[in-house]
Amino acid sequence: MRRRHLLQALPGCALLPALSTLSNGSARAATASAPAGWPQRPVTWILSQPPGSGPDNVARLLTERLARHWGQAVVVDNKPGGQNTIGAQAAARLAPDGHGFYFATTAALVTNPLLFKSLPYDPQRDFTPVAFVARSPFAVLVAGDSPVRTLDELIARAKARGGALALGNEGPRTFSGMIARLLNARSGMNANLVPYASVGVGTQDLMGGHVDAMVADLAATAALARQGRLRVLATTAGRRVAGWESVSTLAERWPGLEMVGWFALVAPAGSPTAVIERVNRDVQALQGDAELATRIAAIGPLVEPGLDLAQTAAVLQTERQRWTALAREIGVLPE
Template identity: 30%
Template sequence: MIHSPLRRRTLLAGAALFALQPWAYGSIAAQGWPSRPIKLVVPGPPGAGMDIFARLIAAKLHAALRQPVVVENKPGANSLIGTDAVAKAPADGYTLLFTPSSAIAINPIIQPRMPYDAAKDLMPVAQVGASGILLVANPSTGFKRLADLVRYAKAHPDKLVYGSWGNGSTGHLVMEGIKAHYGVSMQHIPFKGSAQLVTDLLANNIPVGFTDIASPVPHIRSGKLVALGVTGSARGPALPDVPTLAEQGYRFDKDGWYGVFAPAGTPPEIVQRLNQEINRILSTEDVIQQFSLQNMPRPPIKSVSQFAATVRQDIDAWQNLAKVAKLQID
């Protein structure tokens, strides 16, 4: 259920804790790591954009670390289930999280009862890509751009439904912001992931929705789906003709991201090693090309502290949007 007012909770204190995590103080050297397989938890289902990128990074880390990096999908509750599993895992470098920004920067804002405290229980390791998300429609709607959707929603209050990959997802929050900005009403249907949402968009079981940046690309190219726009600061490389929502008049242009996190207390040597290896992987032409094919811009290269700063900034930006949208999840 969505209701108002938004609870502020302890966001400022939580954001500040990202600057005070154990990596800043050093730790006992993690000798011999890794000596066994590493588990990379993905808090979403197989087949969606997050899973695609996680498996790409896992395969490259396997080669770099000479130990298997096994992807384990734990979908559900807008990434809460998988994220919580890692937050409560041993801080030994053998359980990592590959997550969208929503699990870290948005869930604490709109979820009144969190099973984990992202600021206290998780450590940023490396940012893996930054991009917007796609606003996609079934061609039967006749929608071509955001203005068409807004026009229809104004003429048919509460008749239009839209999907996202979960309550509290970036797509959910952005669309609620759009509703508030344009003064329209639509009903939200949460899915368990972008893959399921794209399937229902193709079947015309739902007319429009926000998906990840990659999953619907082949269907958009084939004409089976229509991209109305993309959030974030730039157009996607695989769909250069699809304008950003900012270009279309909706000015919120915050990028989402994927990131790797570790349980709080993981030795800083391990965190630093992972950051260096992941950044090296992201710098290779092979990976840059694979990101482009999946409609992702060239991945940013950030240190642990730079990524932690990004997390803090995003908490502020998404909190402001949540206030405008008056969004909170029960």
């Protein structure tokens, strides 16, 4: 999950080219230095998720501490909807003055371009990487009273039922939907993929016996799993997840397979270089706070070791390549 061996190799990776051109083709030059006395007014973090969501809770833990350190309020501005497009577009339009950032998810920065023919923002041209924050694995789950206890048993059961096994997910244009399709492709289980509007509705149906299994965000289902109402068969992390060491990973069956969500902080293209460097250093310092990391882990995501700007940019590029290859494997086409 942590893939520390990869991260340790990242310092030698080159920083990606500056992302300072807007999606409409107009140039926005990066400022060489931060405005005097930055921050001069409250700083805004736009989120594409609603208040109370996992990303929102993580962002607020970070912004509370940064506000105290910077001596200015850090305002979390929630703009959910449109599969992250509403928030991402708003963030791309922020003035590049070092007072606005986007707390982005994998979907907003990496997978949306694979799923949509057109977007009102360009994930690479409209944003500059600032800090990589945390990873959030997904899980393959069954009801707590299910006779299925391992991933191998689920696959065998699906094959024996000839496609009749129902595998819940959040739809074909979502993370869990893509993972469910990949699970079908790699295992040959040919499960019937059942889309749900939300994890909550899906897990209720799973516990009620209306579907046989489900792919969902581990953070969103961890409480029910710890209560014994759900059983985690496997996670989608590259290595076993802290706190879930007894649970196998898909990578143990298919080496190299890793499909996890993550959070990264980015800034509008053209934001002051000195501000970006300052924010990266300050976020790295927070990531070294054991108490904060524990609080974030209680929400679900696991904090990454602090990455500098070059490492952050390299990770985002690696993730684009990873998800592009996986989308090609399962035949995902933008719509």
